[in-house]
Amino acid sequence: MAQHSEDLFKSVISHAKEYGFIFPSSEIYDGLSAVYDYGQLGAVLKKNLRDYWWKSMVQMHQNIVGIDASIFMHPTVWKASGHVDAFNDPLIDNKDSKKRYRADVLIEDYVAKLDAKIQQEVEKAAKRFNPFDETLFKSTNPRIQEYLAKRLNTMERFKTAMESNDLNAVRDLIIDLEIVCPVSGTRNWTEVRQFNLMFSTSMGSVSEEASTLYLRPETAQGIFVNYLNVQKSGRLKLPFGIAQTGKAFRNEIVARQFIFRMREFEQMEMQFFVKPGSEMEWYEHWKTKRLQWHIRLGLGANLYRFHDHVKLAHYANAACDIEFNFPFGFKELEGIHSRTDFDLKQHEQYSGKKLQYFDSETNQHYTPYVVETSVGLDRLFLAVMSASLKEEQIEQDTRTVMQLPPFLAPYKAAILPLLKKDGLPEFSMTLLKSLQPYIELFYDEKDTVGKRYRRQDAIGTPYCITVDHQSLEDSTVTIRYRDTMHQERMHSTALLAFLTQNTGMATVLQGV
């Protein structure tokens, strides 16, 4: 990481805290690793980003609807999706080689070695004896008996340990079997740790099996399990999309880089259901469309790039990321995946329910294919903040300004009486009250006006409205532009239209 980028990243983090955008979670208790809270300004900025996405997807598309599925889901959902089996591995590190292994794989390799030894004995014997009875030989040869007993014993112990979730027993087994690290050749092992992707919790007092619930690791499954409900109740025809924003939870092994990788985070996902065979066309469509959506934020088109996945997940037949140039380099911001019919097929199989679509044009039943767009809201937040935060040199003075896209700014304008006397605060308050129902405003009468301008610059407020003595006479005010610091005089009755036009979302959405 280049020095200036590192400094930028640090200044983004401290700026976020200093001005109430993001705080470390539970900070008075020393914080909680990789968990953050959004403060009074961060919550608004985040909400505005979520609104921009939701309106772009749902409000601007007649064939996309939005839902809000719960975080808790039936445990079988995660069996069907593959999350339970794929991310439930006991891991162990060798302290000398610093290599990490799956403990179960080490044990399986050991068992495979025993099998190979048995096979060797059998082959040797086959050459010696003729005729050769393999079954008889296996059941009588003492060496093979020893191997088989060891094998059986190992498997039993491993099975018992895994079933009772006893990771210490797994480690003991590895020690007892004298398994060495293939790289360092030593037996200097750490504890066995289970890095479950999913957080689990329990619900009620139903049967033992059903009581364990998972906090969802992705919002997508809430869409898949509701797809037929939505399609039927909304009388939707292919192609159509279901959008959703919401929290997801992943127990990352190492979670770092501020809000880039958090254990609790918010996703904005849209699953687009299409006729099989048309998925690549729609994949390309959404690739283009999603990139444009990001570029429309106005942070700079050069900050984005596509990264096509070469190695595809088993369920995808095409996948790419939209990467953003964060202070720590280009990293994934949004993923676009052609997920085929994998998820719906899995849920059909596990639930035993038909999840097919009836195409009235062709008179056919089929399972739709899915194109997914999935963006991390927190990553988007970080992208916007780090690209907006600027430090300007003005003569001997430095100005810290957050050049947020105006429609995202927590406050659209600040109302500032030039002096805290002569009736200027009263006039300002009247103005504030008349505009407040329409626009998010900030009122400040403390300190010199220059200082107040700078405070607004630091939190990204695009306009400052200053009330002076002339305002009392003719109801005009000055409006000051954040990015240029220029100001012009305007009648107070023109403010609402001006601010709506320049800080509203409508103009941006028109291009979607």
Place this chain on the structure above:
RNA sequence: GCGGAAGUAGCUCAAUUGGUAGAGCUCCAGCCUUCCAAGCUGGAGGUUGCGGGUUCGAGACCCGUCUUCCGCUCCA
């Protein structure tokens, strides 16, 4: 998890060999001010991350612990 660095006021940092915890900014109450920070007066704010130990005496030395940052490792 391993290795390295660092934790002192809201923020940035001082504190000589171990000898009374301080400054600037911020914040609060006023004063002064007719458009771009750092004018004046007064005030608040700390169990030096936490717990032990050595010492007459610890912010400093020793041990433990927690957190953060950097690198490695992992990441559907």
